[in-house]
Amino acid sequence: MSVKPPVEDFATDWDHTDAQWVQDPYPIWEDLRSRCPVAHTDRYGGAWFPATHAGVSAVANDTENFTSRTVIIGNGRPEEDALPAPIGVAPPITSDPPFHQIARRLILPAFAPGPVNALEPRIRELCVKLLDQVQGQELVNGGVDYAQYIPAAVISRMLGFPEKDDDIFREFVHIVLEGVDHPVEQRVEEFAPIEEYFTTQIEDHQASPRDDLTSYLLNVELGGEKLAIEHVFGTMLLVLVAGIDTTWSAIGASLLHLATHPDDLERLVNEPELMPFAIEEFLRFYAPVTMARLVKHDMDYLGVPMKEYDWILLGFPAANRDPAVFKDADKFIIDRMENRHLAFGLGIHRCAGSNLARLELRVAIEEFIKRYPRFEVADSRAVTFAQGQVRGPRNLPFRVLA
Amino acid sequence: MKVVIDAARCQGHGRCFSLAPAIFEFDELGNGVVIGDGTLNEETIDLARLAQSNCPEHAISIEESA
Numbered sequence A: 001m002s003v004k005p006p007v008e009d010f011a012t013d014w015d016h017t018d019a020q021w022v023q024d025p026y027p028i029w030e031d032l033r034s035r036c037p038v039a040h041t042d043r044y045g046g047a048w049f050p051a052t053h054a055g056v057s058a059v060a061n062d063t064e065n066f067t068s069r070t071v072i073i074g075n076g077r078p079e080e081d082a083l084p085a086p087i088g089v090a091p092p093i094t095s096d097p098p099f100h101q102i103a104r105r106l107i108l109p110a111f112a113p114g115p116v117n118a119l120e121p122r123i124r125e126l127c128v129k130l131l132d133q134v135q136g137q138e139l140v141n142g143g144v145d146y147a148q149y150i151p152a153a154v155i156s157r158m159l160g161f162p163e164k165d166d167d168i169f170r171e172f173v174h175i176v177l178e179g180v181d182h183p184v185e186q187r188v189e190e191f192a193p194i195e196e197y198f199t200t201q202i203e204d205h206q207a208s209p210r211d212d213l214t215s216y217l218l219n220v221e222l223g224g225e226k227l228a229i230e231h232v233f234g235t236m237l238l239v240l241v242a243g244i245d246t247t248w249s250a251i252g253a254s255l256l257h258l259a260t261h262p263d264d265l266e267r268l269v270n271e272p273e274l275m276p277f278a279i280e281e282f283l284r285f286y287a288p289v290t291m292a293r294l295v296k297h298d299m300d301y302l303g304v305p306m307k308e309y310d311w312i313l314l315g316f317p318a319a320n321r322d323p324a325v326f327k328d329a330d331k332f333i334i335d336r337m338e339n340r341h342l343a344f345g346l347g348i349h350r351c352a353g354s355n356l357a358r359l360e361l362r363v364a365i366e367e368f369i370k371r372y373p374r375f376e377v378a379d380s381r382a383v384t385f386a387q388g389q390v391r392g393p394r395n396l397p398f399r400v401l402a
Numbered sequence B: 001m002k003v004v005i006d007a008a009r010c011q012g013h014g015r016c017f018s019l020a021p022a023i024f025e026f027d028e029l030g031n032g033v034v035i036g037d038g039t040l041n042e043e044t045i046d047l048a049r050l051a052q053s054n055c056p057e058h059a060i061s062i063e064e065s066a
Helices: A019-023 A026-035 A053-060 A099-111 A113-117 A120-133 A142-147 A149-159 A163-178 A184-207 A213-219 A229-260 A262-270 A272-285 A354-371 B015-019 B045-052
Strands: A038-041 A047-050 A139-141 A291-295 A299-301 A304-306 A311-314 A375-377 A393-395 A397-400 B002-005 B024-026 B032-034 B060-063
Touching: A047 A053, A053 A311, A099 A113, A099 A213, A099 A229, A099 A354, A113 A354, A120 A142, A120 A149, A120 A354, A139 A142, A142 A149, A142 A229, A142 A354, A142 A393, A149 A163, A149 A213, A149 A229, A149 A354, A163 A184, A163 A229, A184 A213, A184 A229, A213 A229, A229 A262, A229 A272, A229 A354, A229 A375, A229 A393, A262 A272, A262 A354, A272 A354, A272 B015, B002 B032, B002 B045, B015 B024, B015 B032, B015 B045, B045 B060
Parallel strands: A047 A311
Antiparallel strands: A038 A047, A139 A397, A291 A311, A299 A304, A375 A397, B002 B060, B024 B032
């Protein structure tokens, strides 16, 4: 981690890797909404942060003025380290129309409710197994012992990677998401093991195809031709990055909420019919993901002078707490009936894995509170958060209560 | 009264068929589809309104006259 000057004013010098933002960004965003809805920073070569629902929606729905060619803010000049549109490094999240729709249609059937819901028994079995492993302990780590394993195992099985590699796999996610502030040369070096591992897996799947997502991507045809290897690789990278850290964060944040709000925990244990609404409220209140866009050309937009190649950070979690759209936006209401949250984004880039994420989140919470109807945080100072564009608790020391 | 999904707006968030599976289903891409012709009765109107008020893309509308 390079040493950077601390942020003086988030309106003019914001940084999503700043310790204050990582630990508790909500007061920062509330402040920005009230006095400077589109914050700027010179860091990362120039970037903007719209703090309102209206600002986030406008940019998310505007593929004319913004490109998704890179969606993770870094120190590198984006025009140098990004593949040109339309494919981008990780299609379809890094693709623009019209290629975006083609790439997205390829993967959507794999993440549609039909095939995803069929995974429920396996996910439940996995959760039960993880809980069995810590059975009888007074202290259980909801992050390290539980939340982190669930999506990694689910995604790895989907891609058809061996179970023994799950730890390596999780490390890759960490490399991609938490090293955003490293210099470009270091980033290239850090990515090497991921490339190597994926190449080995691709070769293995080419030699012996099987019923998994990797084989599907290698064999699916687009206009009579198989996908370019870069496309297969990019989509695998996307599934790895987008499918693990995100859901892990959502599960962890939800468990942390329940550990610190015994009334909500008790209601959820006693009124399981609240679960569908509780899940959406967890997603609204603790949305883990922010995504970036690049400005295509110099323009005045949302009342600010944007320059070509400026970054825009889409603060879906900030939009989810905008009182202009959500009644009692700053209150967690476990049975909130009306909840048009943007945890999975908005517009053509709606998270392709949202059905899977919801299923994992629901099953993970159901099994955890079934095993532990009462638990609390054992040491709040030990609760740490991941930094970067996917934010969520990592270390969650819980004490099991009788 | 009828419920309608604007297919051009729907992005497959899946809120409608999760909240109101009696009224909505999904296609192979996971986008929401109205079951049948979408005619609502006293029992289904509230569910349709619930789905409408949870669609992040504002893709669901309820037409008063049939």
